[in-house]
Amino acid sequence: MANCKTVSKLLSDALDRPLSPHEWLVVHAHLPICSGCRNFRRQVQMLKQAGDRLRGGRLPEAPPADD
Amino acid sequence: MGVSLDVPESGGWPCESAHPHQDTHLNTSRAQDGIHDDAYLVGLRRDLFRFARLQLRDEAAAEDAVQEAMTAAWLQADGFAGQSEHKTWVFGILRHKIIDAMRQRQRLVNLADLGSERDDDAQLDALLFDAGGHWDKPVKPRAWPDPQTLLAQRQFWRLFEACLEHLPEQYGRVFMAREFLGLEMEEICGEFEVTANHCSVLLYRARLRLRTCLSEKGFSAEDDHGQL
Numbered sequence: 001m002a003n004c005k006t007v008s009k010l011l012s013d014a015l016d017r018p019l020s021p022h023e024w025l026v027v028h029a030h031l032p033i034c035s036g037c038r039n040f041r042r043q044v045q046m047l048k049q050a051g052d053r054l055r056g057g058r059l060p061e062a063p064p065a066d067d
Numbered sequence: 068m069g070v071s072l073d074v075p076e077s078g079g080w081p082c083e084s085a086h087p088h089q090d091t092h093l094n095t096s097r098a099q100d101g102i103h104d105d106a107y108l109v110g111l112r113r114d115l116f117r118f119a120r121l122q123l124r125d126e127a128a129a130e131d132a133v134q135e136a137m138t139a140a141w142l143q144a145d146g147f148a149g150q151s152e153h154k155t156w157v158f159g160i161l162r163h164k165i166i167d168a169m170r171q172r173q174r175l176v177n178l179a180d181l182g183s184e185r186d187d188d189a190q191l192d193a194l195l196f197d198a199g200g201h202w203d204k205p206v207k208p209r210a211w212p213d214p215q216t217l218l219a220q221r222q223f224w225r226l227f228e229a230c231l232e233h234l235p236e237q238y239g240r241v242f243m244a245r246e247f248l249g250l251e252m253e254e255i256c257g258e259f260e261v262t263a264n265h266c267s268v269l270l271y272r273a274r275l276r277l278r279t280c281l282s283e284k285g286f287s288a289e290d291d292h293g294q295l
């Protein structure tokens with residue numbers, strides 16, 4: 001079985017290139033049994049979303065909701 | 068280790084843009100939705116500068132890139148539906164200026180020479196993963212709040228900026244080239260003269276450090292079950 005170190009690297013790679021069928025299987029065999037890797041995936045996806053917003057200058061409007 | 072716990076509280080993030088206000092002294096025929104509004108322009112310049120400085124890590128080079136983008140923006144500021152559309156367009160110009168600046172100095176930084184970062188990486192791995200390569204239980208990634216909620220919070224952007232500044236320069240530049248400038252992998256490998264494999268490792272290390280830094284700073288939701 002693949003470990004989290006391997007899977008988290010593949011989850012990062014998946015943001016930059018298509019995974020091979022084998023890699024895809026490794027990831028999808030692991031995710032259902034590992035909340036850490038599921039959360040890691042959502043976190044790195046969010047970092048990408050943050051970059052997209054920043055690139056477009058699309059940032060929170062003032063006044064912000066939280067402070 | 069490389070992932071610091073310090074959070075500089077000074078400085079804000081672009082979202083703290085000035086409130087658009089009604090300017091009476093502007094020529095109303097050009098002041099469509101405040102594109103020529105002084106407060107808007109001051110806020111825009113500040114946002115552009117923060118973006119450029121993060122990317123280039125050089126105040127003078129950032130100032131140059133912003134000046135060029137602002138000049139181009141000033142010359143063609145008509146025909147936009149509003150500030151938001153204008154701002155997106157100016158950021159697009161800045162993106163090209165930053166890529167130009169990176170090209171001009173790409174040989175000044177040897178990305179292959181990671182030196183001490185290798186030790187930091189080994190330490191981070193030892194912290195995050197157990198002997199079998201699985202997340203060590205106390206630091207297993209936990210759920211963050213909903214992305215739409217998080218991205219709308221100024222606090223998020225402050226922490227994000229702080230964590231970015233703590234990345235080793237090489238990691239930060241590759242990460243930002245990919246996620247902020249939106250370059251494709253081939254372009255990044257070309258710009259930095261590294262192999263595709265090395266490039267993907269740099270991005271992974273940068274993302275791993277960033278999410279760890281942000282998590283340490285307190286991003287976690289109560290539910291840590293994650294979602295598929």
Ligand SMILES: [Zn+2]
Nearest residue numbers: 004034036037
């Ligand atoms: Zn895992």
